[in-house]
Amino acid sequence: MLAAGAAGPPRADPAPAPAAGVASAVHDLSIQGRAQRVVLVAPPAPRAVLVMLPGGAGNVGIRPDGTLARGDNFLVRTRAQFAARGFAVLIPDAAGTGNLRGRRRTPAYGDVVRALAAFAGKQTGRPVFLVGTSQGAIAAANGAARAPAGQMTGQITGEVAGLVLTEAVSVLGGSRESVYDADLAAVRVPVLILANRDDACPVSPPAQAPKIAAALSGAPSVTVEEVAGGRPGKPCGALSPHGYLGIEDEVVGLISAWIDARLAASAR
Template identity: 35%
Template sequence: MNNLMKTGLGLILACCMPFTHAQSAPKVIDLTSRPGVIQRMLVLAPAQPKAAVILLAGGHGGLQISPDGNIHWGKDNFLVRTRQLFADQGFLVVVPDAPSDRLSPPFLRGSRETPEHVTDIKAVIAWIRSQTKAPVWLVGTSRGTQSAAYVATQLAPPDGPDGIALSSSILVDDREGASVLSMPVEKLKIPVLIVHHEQDGCHLCPYTLIPKLMNKLTDAPRKQLLSFTGGENIGNACNSAAHHGYNGLDNEVVGKMSTWMLAN
């Protein structure tokens, strides 16, 4: 049994290193999501949250969050690096790690569309609902959109989210799972926000397929596309420093996303 498992069952709260502009000190929270499995998450909580966001990182999703809140992988991921910006907009922010039974390679690769993953995210949503009556949004970027979209198709509120926001959506199937386009998103009856960079060069996320995704959201009571151009484009086209990760556009993207999500 690893050190994380030894923390035991139930909720375990530990204060982390404070952020300069945090409204309250971030915390690491461990909760039992499945028998013998601990789901760790980093939480930023304003005094009176307007809504809550669960920020699902892309890639393999194994952030390897330490008890003091240090993130050992994915610090530059769009949603991970902008977590404080979401908190500044009035959101209760939750950044989940991979669960304790997937804390080594391949982490979440190939498992984002499984009952176990749904159960883990369901536990995170339930914890948030125990803390606030504010709406809960699942927000995914890149591979995280596979998680957010799949969970939303499996769980309706209150077990599932009240809305989802998908940035840099995976739109092409590959060996790591189905694309968002291949999922039954037409049955979603919650608000859906689609965020995409028009110059996204990642081969799994072509902007040309975005109209097809928007047209498939037939039952969403509210849906919106926020598209962006410009910023910096550095290195691998599927990484966070490229247009795929909205490099140089953090404030604009988070600001527009927040305005739309809080407009209910």
């Protein structure tokens, strides 16, 4: 999630032990002629599948056994927590050059995200939610803007049922792109925006959350949630308030509750 440059050496990820019945599988896909590796973590009967789009370069280093070379990112290190709450989680690696900086706003990468959503839906048969953090929020918003709104019926549609943006990059930094470079007005699904008032990263100021919400003018609903806290670290690093270090349970709970509310609303 290193939104504004390097923030120390990443930690290797030993792949947290899954709960009973939770499966983890690596898939090597071909998207737009490029090799795309993903890891899918799924409980036996998931309620939804979350396509997690990390920040920074996006290069998490998925190994064939499902462990990761770089496991600091909030969306990566909490995958077992989401699975324990009944959600499948799909994490993609960075394809091609291994660096997604400056590419996430492009139509081509929006179509990559849409292809990832289609794969996730086909594998699980469940509604697909795009979840992006920091620079990954640009990718999530771009993918949602390019995908028709999905029907949350449990059918294999490959469409997007909702969008979650956490600590979204909203000020231009080294990557020269922000969440506003996605076509936010074209998003046609419910959106949750999370902002940590203690996030000191200069490219993701929490005060921008209402402005991001206002730009999502075509979304049927936009919810803004503010959190506070987190253990100190490098301002734009994953292991800091920018990456919810120390308040992961609270944030995972907020995201899970919002998704469950969307699923319940669709069933009425």
